[in-house]
Amino acid sequence: xxxxxxxxxxxxxERTIRIPVTGMTCAAxxxxxxxxxxxxxxxxxxxxxxxxxxxxxxxxxxxxxxxQLVQAIRDTGYGAEFAPxxxxxxxxxEARDRAQTEEYLELKRKAIAxxxxxxxxxxxxxxxxxxxxPRVTDVALLALTAVVMSWAGRHFYTRAWAAFRHHSxxxxxxxxxxxxxxxxxxxxxxxxxxxxxxxxxxxxxxxxAVIVIIALILTGNAFEARAKRATSAALRALAGLQPATxxxxxxxxxxxxxxxxxIGDVRRDDVIVVRPGERLPTDGExxxxxxxxxxxxxxxxxxxxxxRSGDRVIGGTINRTGALRYRATTLGADSVLAQIVRLMRxxxxxxxxxxxxxxxxxxxxxxxxxSIAVATFVVWFVGGDLFDVxxxxxxxxxxxxxxxxxxxPCAMGLAVPTAVMVATGRGAEAGVLIKGGEALQRAGxxxxxxxxxxxxxxxxxxxxxDVVTSGAERSEDELLALVAGLESMSEHPLADAILRHAxxxxxxxxxxxxxxxxxxxxxxxxxxxxxxVVGNEALMxxxxxxxxxxxxxAERMAGDAKTPVYVAVDGTLAGLLAVADPIKPTSREAIAxxxxxxxxxxxxxxxxxxxxDAVARAAGIDRVVAGVxxxxxxxxxxxxxxxxxxxxxxxxxxxxxxxxxxxxxxxxxxxxxxxxxxxxxxxxxxxxxxxxxxxxxxxxRTMRTMKQNLFWAFIYNVVGIPIAAGALYPAxxxxxxxxxxxxxxxxSSVSVVGNSLRLRAARLx
Amino acid sequence: xxxxxxxxxxAGIAAIGWVNWYFFVAPxxxxxxxxxxx
Numbered sequence: 001x002x003x004x005x006x007x008x009x010x011x012x013x014e015r016t017i018r019i020p021v022t023g024m025t026c027a028a029x030x031x032x033x034x035x036x037x038x039x040x041x042x043x044x045x046x047x048x049x050x051x052x053x054x055x056x057x058x059x060x061x062x063x064x065x066x067x068q069l070v071q072a073i074r075d076t077g078y079g080a081e082f083a084p085x086x087x088x089x090x091x092x093x094e095a096r097d098r099a100q101t102e103e104y105l106e107l108k109r110k111a112i113a114x115x116x117x118x119x120x121x122x123x124x125x126x127x128x129x130x131x132x133x134p135r136v137t138d139v140a141l142l143a144l145t146a147v148v149m150s151w152a153g154r155h156f157y158t159r160a161w162a163a164f165r166h167h168s169x170x171x172x173x174x175x176x177x178x179x180x181x182x183x184x185x186x187x188x189x190x191x192x193x194x195x196x197x198x199x200x201x202x203x204x205x206x207x208x209a210v211i212v213i214i215a216l217i218l219t220g221n222a223f224e225a226r227a228k229r230a231t232s233a234a235l236r237a238l239a240g241l242q243p244a245t246x247x248x249x250x251x252x253x254x255x256x257x258x259x260x261x262x263i264g265d266v267r268r269d270d271v272i273v274v275r276p277g278e279r280l281p282t283d284g285e286x287x288x289x290x291x292x293x294x295x296x297x298x299x300x301x302x303x304x305x306x307x308r309s310g311d312r313v314i315g316g317t318i319n320r321t322g323a324l325r326y327r328a329t330t331l332g333a334d335s336v337l338a339q340i341v342r343l344m345r346x347x348x349x350x351x352x353x354x355x356x357x358x359x360x361x362x363x364x365x366x367x368x369x370x371s372i373a374v375a376t377f378v379v380w381f382v383g384g385d386l387f388d389v390x391x392x393x394x395x396x397x398x399x400x401x402x403x404x405x406x407x408x409p410c411a412m413g414l415a416v417p418t419a420v421m422v423a424t425g426r427g428a429e430a431g432v433l434i435k436g437g438e439a440l441q442r443a444g445x446x447x448x449x450x451x452x453x454x455x456x457x458x459x460x461x462x463x464x465x466d467v468v469t470s471g472a473e474r475s476e477d478e479l480l481a482l483v484a485g486l487e488s489m490s491e492h493p494l495a496d497a498i499l500r501h502a503x504x505x506x507x508x509x510x511x512x513x514x515x516x517x518x519x520x521x522x523x524x525x526x527x528x529x530x531x532x533v534v535g536n537e538a539l540m541x542x543x544x545x546x547x548x549x550x551x552x553x554a555e556r557m558a559g560d561a562k563t564p565v566y567v568a569v570d571g572t573l574a575g576l577l578a579v580a581d582p583i584k585p586t587s588r589e590a591i592a593x594x595x596x597x598x599x600x601x602x603x604x605x606x607x608x609x610x611x612x613d614a615v616a617r618a619a620g621i622d623r624v625v626a627g628v629x630x631x632x633x634x635x636x637x638x639x640x641x642x643x644x645x646x647x648x649x650x651x652x653x654x655x656x657x658x659x660x661x662x663x664x665x666x667x668x669x670x671x672x673x674x675x676x677x678x679x680x681x682x683x684x685x686x687x688x689x690x691x692x693x694x695x696x697x698x699x700x701r702t703m704r705t706m707k708q709n710l711f712w713a714f715i716y717n718v719v720g721i722p723i724a725a726g727a728l729y730p731a732x733x734x735x736x737x738x739x740x741x742x743x744x745x746x747x748s749s750v751s752v753v754g755n756s757l758r759l760r761a762a763r764l765x
Numbered sequence: 766x767x768x769x770x771x772x773x774x775x776a777g778i779a780a781i782g783w784v785n786w787y788f789f790v791a792p793x794x795x796x797x798x799x800x801x802x803x
Contacts, residue, residue, distance in 0.1 A: 167792040367788035371781045378777035382770045 014044060016058045017066055022079035023159060024050055028170035028409045029078065031363040032163070036076045040064055047351045051228060051417040053096075055080070056350075077162035090341060093239040096232075104225040110152040111218035117148050118215045121208035138190045141207035145183060153179065153214040169366035171410050177370065178404035179213055182206040182738065185397060204394055206401075206738070213405055213742040220746025224414070227753035231418050233760075234425025235344050241297055241316035242337055246281035247273045249325065270328045274319040282315040283335050284326040291322035298340065299685040300431025343433055343683070347424045352437030354706055355416040358713070362409050369407040369721065373400045376725040395726075398738055402724035406741035407717055410749040415709035418756035423702035426759055431685035432695045439681035441706075443665045443699035445646045449594055449692060450637060450659070452651035453605035453612065456669050457591075457619050457689065458581040460652070462493055464501035465562055466578035468553050479575045481507045483534050483567055485527040489515040492523075494565065494579045522565070533568040540566045540573070550576045561614030583618050590689035591620045593765075597696065602640070604633045604659070633659035650692055667692060694764035701762050709752045716748045 024030055030050040037046035037055060042063020048055045057069055066082070073080035121144060125137045149157070153175075160176035163169055188195055189203035245260045249271040258273055263281055266272070271287065274280050280293070292304035295317045304320050307313055313326055316337040332338065377400035384392020420437040427434045434440050454460050467476045474482075484502030487495035489512050502509060512525035512532075521542075522535015533543055537554070540547050545568045547554070553576055554564035562580035566573065591601050602623040605612045612626035625636050633649075637659055640647050649656065649663035660666030661679040668680035669687050684691040724741050728734040 167788055169788055364789070367784050370784050374777050374780045374784070378773055381773050382766065385767065385770055 013060055013062065014058055015061050016056060017069070019055045019057065019066070019070060019073065019080050019082065021048065021053055021055050021073055023162070024048070024053060024078055028168070028362050028366050028413070029163070030413055031359050032166075032168045032170070033073055033076055033078055034359070035363065036072055037069065040069065040072050043069075049351065049417060050413050051231070051421055052345075052348060075166065077166040077168060090239050090242055090338070093232075093235060093341065093345065097229075097236055100225065100229045100232075104222060104229060107218055107222035107225055111215060111222045114148050114152040114211060114215035114218055117144055118208060118212040120144070121211045135190075138186075138205055138207070141205065142187065142190050145186075145207040145210050148211045148214055149179065149183065152218060156214075156217075169370070171366075171408070173366050174369060174404045174407055174409075175213075175217060177373075178401045178738065179210045181397075181404075182210050182213075182401050186210070206398075209401075209738050212739045216739070216742040216746045220750055223746075223750045224410070224753055227750065227757060228414075228418065230757055230760075231421040231753070232348065232425065234428050235341065235348060237297070238316075238337070238344060238428060239341050241279065243279045243281045243316075246270075246328075249273055264332075266328055266331060268328055268331060272326055272328055274324050274326070276319055276321055276323065278319050280313055280315050280317050280319060280324075280326075282328045283330040283337075284313050284315075284328045286311045286313060286324055286326045289322055289324040291324050292320045293324075294318040294320050297429075298336065298431070300429065300691070301686050301688075340428065340433060343435060344424060344428055347434055347436045347439075348421045350420065350436030350438065352416050352420055352441045352706065354441055354703075354710070355437070358412045358415060358710060361714070362412055365407070365409045365412070365717075369403065372721060372725065373403040376400045376403050380726060395735060399724065399726045399735060401738045402736045402741040403721055405738050406720045406724040406736070406745050408713075408720075408745045408748045411713035411716060411752045412710070414749055414752050414756075415713045416706050418753050419702050419706045419709060419759065422756045422759040423698055423705075423762075426762055426764075427695065427698050430691070430694050430698075430764055432691050432698065433683040433685065434695065434699070435681050435683070439665060440699050440702055442646070443648065443682060443696055444703035446599065446648040446665055446696055446699075448600045448602065448640055448645040448647045449696075450602045450604055450633075450640070450647055450649045450663065451591075451621070451689070452633075452649075452656050452659075453603055453607060453615055454581060455652045455687070456650055457587050457603060457615060457621070458583050460581060460687075462497040462563075462579050463582050464497055464577055465580045465582060466553075466557060467575065468550060468577075469575040470549055470573050474569070474574060476575075477505060477507055479567060479569075480505065480577075481509060482527050482530060482532050482569060482574075483565075483577065485510040486512050486515070486523060486525045486532045486534055488512065489525065490517060490523050492517075494563065495523075497579050498565075498577065530569050531571065534565055536564075537566065540568060543568065543571075545571065545573055547573055549573060559610075559614060560618070561611040583615060584687070584689065587619045587689045590693050593690070593693045594696070595620075597693075599696070600645070602636075604628055604636055630656070630658055634662045637662045648692070648696070650689070667695065690765070697764045698759075698762060702759060705756055705759055709755055712755070713748065713752055716744075720744060720748075 021033060024033065030048045033055060034046055034048040037043055037057055042060040043057055044060065045058040046055060055073065059069065070080045070082070121141055128137055156172045156175045160172040163173060186205035186207050189205050193203035242263065244263055246263055246266045247258050247260050248266065249256050250259050266282055272281060272284060286307050286309050288309055290308045293307050293313060294304045295301055295314060298314055298317060307324065314336045330336070377396045380396030380399050381392055384395060389395060416437070420440060423440055424434050451457050467480055469476055469479050480502050484499050484507060487498045488509055510528040512527045515523065515525040517523045518535060518539055521539040522533065524533040533539065537547055547566055550566065550573060557564045557578040562578040565577040565579060567575045567577065594601050601621050602625065603612065603616050603621045604625050606628060607626055609626040612624045616624040628636060633656065637647050637649055647663045648665040648667055649659045650667040650669055651660055652669055657679045660668060665682065666680040667682045667684060669684045682695050724736045726735050
């Protein structure tokens with residue numbers, strides 16, 4: 001089955017599928033489809049996303065089949081079918097893009113045409129007054145209105161009818177009843193004016209109102225379609241990073257040849273060549289060449305990253321300075337880019353719990369509004385008669401139509417999903433992959449951040465931090481060259497740090513002779529005609545070497561969570577190296593920023609209290625829990641949660657997966673290549689703690705936007721409907737015109753989408 | 766109040782009742798999706 005419609009996750013007796021749904025226009029449609037799916041036997045959970053136009057259903061395959069789920073959706077009056085078999089995340093995004101663009105262009109065309117017709121309907125009768133009889137004008141307007149309704153507004157009526165047949169009502173129902181009743185009223189007034197005249201009512205017509213209402217609603221819909229397209233701009237940009245071809249190195253008769261092949265023909269272990277300025281077609285491992293690669297579009301890291309032989313590269317990034325040859329590793333759906341696009345697509349289609357309130361209201365909204373419109377008509381009709389209001393029938397009718405037209409369930413339906421879409425896109429641009437609306441909402445409420453030490457606060461890789469020489473006999477580089485020469489035979493983790501440090505300083509290493517290793521203490525060898533001993537204090541003492549001159553330095557280093565390594569050359573103490581897992585340069589700033597936002601920061605580590613304290617001091621962390629095993633980390637998080645804290649756990653996603661799963665918001669700090677991190681709610685593409693600040697800042701900002709959107713959508717209806725019904729008439733003599741109501745309605749959903757789009761420019765630091 | 770007013774009130778109440786019945790009560794009687802034939 002296709003990527004789009006297949007099991008996303010699978011508990012033993014449960015599957016989750018995503019089914020594309022067509023024809024949904026507002027929150028009421030979405031609520032209707034969702035309710036129907038939730039009622040099906042064997043369905044554990046169903047969520048419908050109006051923005052992504054799909055339904056995600058968790059169901060028991062033993063109780064119901066995907067085909068029955070599709071049929072259940074169709075029975076509600078909406079379209080549903082599985083996506084084509086071989087559709088990838090990229091194809092799916094492209095298809096959605098195309099559909100969105102077509103929808104926008106069609107709405108725009110219809111809005112312009114009906115706008116012109118509306119202007120004609122409003123001004124022509126005035127211009128033709130005295131030249132053409134009013135009856136002829138009315139008949140001409142009747143024909144024009146019928147054309148506009150049956151062409152530009154056709155979908156309002158067909159969709160309203162489809163919903164009605166299934167006991168459902170949505171935005172189209174309100175527009176169809178509103179404009180349909182105005183049209184029928186005007187039709188009777190045109191063809192049988194005596195019918196009204198007999199009741200003492202002037203045979204007024206509302207043709208121009210019908211056309212202008214349709215034009216304004218279409219204009220609003222066109223703006224909305226364009227804005228909705230903009231909300232998925234980040235996902236579109238990501239999908240667009242995938243190059244169409246790759247340049248492979250193939251062995252030919254005359255040696256290696258470079259050939260361009262479609263990306264689909266690249267196989268694992270193929271050798272790919274990229275020149276400066278070109279985009280890397282697949283993930284891989286560099287075989288030769290050196291270059292700086294711009295990974296900003298995937299990791300948010302603005303500075304290009306140096307790549308050389310052995311380094312991993314990501315497909316979709318841009319090769320900047322030199323040519324690279326690399327071996328393709330992960331391809332197609334397994335590639336980092338495809339994983340990000342899939343993760344983003346799932347996230348953008350997910351629901352935030354805050355939406356439940358909007359759903360509950362939307363489900364009853366339209367029938368309640370229709371009831372209010374009927375009541376409005378009755379009150380105006382009877383009240384107008386009793387209080388001698390002029391033309392009560394006309395006013396009753398206009399007020400009822402205004403109520404139908406001004407009510408807007410679409411703004412409520414768009415309030416939350418548009419914010420989720422824009423926020424997840426904005427996050428991805430900054431290298432923060434948020435896995436869905438729920439994660440976004442929870443991250444906004446985080447008040448405690450628990451950090452793992454190794455690889456999260458620190459680099460996670462021992463590095464030489466200090467080189468101290470004893471006396472002026474040797475320079476730091478000379479000392480380091482001797483030590484590195486010796487360590488080139490060692491397999492100790494500290495040896496690796498020393499070798500890397502020596503190479504980074506461009507030192508030439510001599511081959512050691514007579515190498516001896518002393519487990520847990522150090523090593524000795526003859527290097528460049530010198531007897532070199534490298535190790536701890538105990539080894540030096542055994543060899544009769546006095547460490548007193550550097551003992552103070554060694555103790556200071558140990559206090560700073562560094563491991564001191566003494567060096568003796570030819571039986572005399574020659575220097576001291578310190579190896580430590582250094583704190584990332586951005587950790588301190590990030591932690592300060594979290595604390596400035598009122599968030600408590602706790603560090604958990606399996607290390608000793610002394611090392612943990614030193615790191616915490618340097619990073620600016622107050623609370624440290626040291627010496628904890630992975631189970632201990634879970635326990636500590638549970639303890640914080642029992643105290644009522646909302647906890648985010650930040651770790652590497654592998655060793656900390658249990659703690660990440662226990663936390664309210666699990667944040668996996670990635671390396672840019674591993675984004676699978678199943679247990680995590682948020683994946684950071686960069687190993688930079690500032691991304692945690694960005695994630696929380698973005699979530700808080702998004703929650704604010706969602707609340708604003710919901711507030712305005714509710715308030716709009718709560719205030720707009722009574723005004724349209726004529727609540728201001730008794731006190732101020734103000735009554736709303738149906739045309740004004742349609743303008744207000746169009747404005748409300750556009751304003752909600754516009755407010756969500758502001759998240760695109762949100763500052764996250 | 767005239768007879769027409771009373772008619773409009775009665776029709777309004779009936780319309781509201783029908784709308785609420787049609788959209789809230791009647792859907793509950795709609796059977797869930799048909800089981801596929803084996």
